[in-house]
Amino acid sequence: MEIYMGPHTKGEPGLLCMPLVKHFPKNYGERRPSWRTVNCPSCGAECYETDQLRTVLEDEPKLKAVCTLCALKLGGRA
Numbered sequence: 001m002e003i004y005m006g007p008h009t010k011g012e013p014g015l016l017c018m019p020l021v022k023h024f025p026k027n028y029g030e031r032r033p034s035w036r037t038v039n040c041p042s043c044g045a046e047c048y049e050t051d052q053l054r055t056v057l058e059d060e061p062k063l064k065a066v067c068t069l070c071a072l073k074l075g076g077r078a
């Protein structure tokens with residue numbers, strides 16, 4: 001498996017990692033009211049969508065958010 005990780009230039013495509021719910025203690029999202037539980041668009045796993053992620057996606061429409069495992073499987077490229 002080959003994975004690309006590098007600095008991001010604004011306007012380029014890329015993947016954003018959403019943390020998987022299963023990697024956090026139970027009900028962790030309740031401590032972060034701005035986080036939303038969403039499903040990864042690639043595999044359907046439950047992830048957290050953070051307010052920071054929403055802000056970045058609004059500003060960078062070529063980026064795609066997927067769960068951390070899908071980002072690794074896709075090799076870091078959208």
Ligand SMILES: [Zn+2]
Nearest residue numbers: 040043067070
């Ligand atoms: Zn996924």
